[in-house]
Amino acid sequence: MSSPATTPLKNASPWVRIPDGTRVKHRHEGHEGVIDGLTEFVSGPNRNPDGKTQYRMNIGTPTRQLVTENDLCILLGGDDLVIMVRQKEPYRRNVTEQLRGRFAADRFMKSVRPQRD
Numbered sequence: 001m002s003s004p005a006t007t008p009l010k011n012a013s014p015w016v017r018i019p020d021g022t023r024v025k026h027r028h029e030g031h032e033g034v035i036d037g038l039t040e041f042v043s044g045p046n047r048n049p050d051g052k053t054q055y056r057m058n059i060g061t062p063t064r065q066l067v068t069e070n071d072l073c074i075l076l077g078g079d080d081l082v083i084m085v086r087q088k089e090p091y092r093r094n095v096t097e098q099l100r101g102r103f104a105a106d107r108f109m110k111s112v113r114p115q116r117d
Helices: 089-100
Strands: 023-026 032-040 053-060 063-067 072-076 108-110
Touching: 023 053, 032 063
Parallel strands: 072 108
Antiparallel strands: 023 032, 023 072, 032 053, 053 063
């Protein structure tokens, strides 16, 4: 007995997580911060495409804000690469390419603050 062939879903792309340490800006509230993890929810609205999490955005010690990726812009440095805490250029270049493959161009913006490592 043969099993039915399965075909991969078209137009379905796997969720690409924004890595910890990535500098981001809230699209509506204007807060800038750094992704420092995910928080999983059992119930409630506004989640990431995985259906169960929101990002923790560090907007100043000890302040954290929970946000979904739809509310975030990814900040770029003067070299047009994603700004990340303590990451060297080759890794930042790779992350930039991955995120540009997932997010529309209007989700990336130049940082007006000086870049720090």
